[in-house]
Amino acid sequence: AQKVTQAQTEISVVEKEDVTLDCVYETRDTTYYLFWYKQPPSGELVFLIRRNSFDEQNEISGRYSWNFQKSTSSFNFTITASQVVDSAVYFCALRNSGGGADGLTFGKGTHLIIQP
């Protein structure tokens, strides 16, 4: 069975600080997919990034960057120069590639509060 752990329940930083959200996953599959979703106060789930298990390249998109390390089963998310609009709950999720693995397994989420 797969599992996603987001140990940080809540993080509060002051605007313009950098912040890293941790995600650790467990799976027995050798091929799997990792995701981050953002849930702003309005409640919808917004897709941020997908990563395949065979591609360990880190990715940067504007102020967002992701660090995927298979050796530690981690897929951490960093926001540089945080802004108030980044305040949201962020979920890390995992999907295996095998049969019977359609659904995403989500972590419990990290509530990020950016204070002005």
Next chain:
Amino acid sequence: EPEVTQTPSHQVTQMGQEVILRCVPISNHLYFYWYRQILGQKVEFLVSFYNNEISEKSEIFDDQFSVERPDGSNFTLKIRSTKLEDSAMYFCASSVERGNTEAFFGQGTRLTVV
């Protein structure tokens, strides 16, 4: 930009009543999903649907739940006899394919069972 749409945004129902939550997935997507998020908790997978049949379902998706694609655009989740513990946000999602692709979520339907 195409999006997944869900109706209604909020539904209040009495315990024991049947509810139908509706979703219109993105038009060229082939896989459809329902997820549930109890207030303040994580998002949980309920069921996936492909080629007009259930592809996978979780332990949560018991006989009280059913899904249907009644026409070419809608995808519904029915709860036959609602319980208080069914109160949650229900998200519909869709994806082009199953594995190496992201699912796009609707804005959710908040179901309150009283």
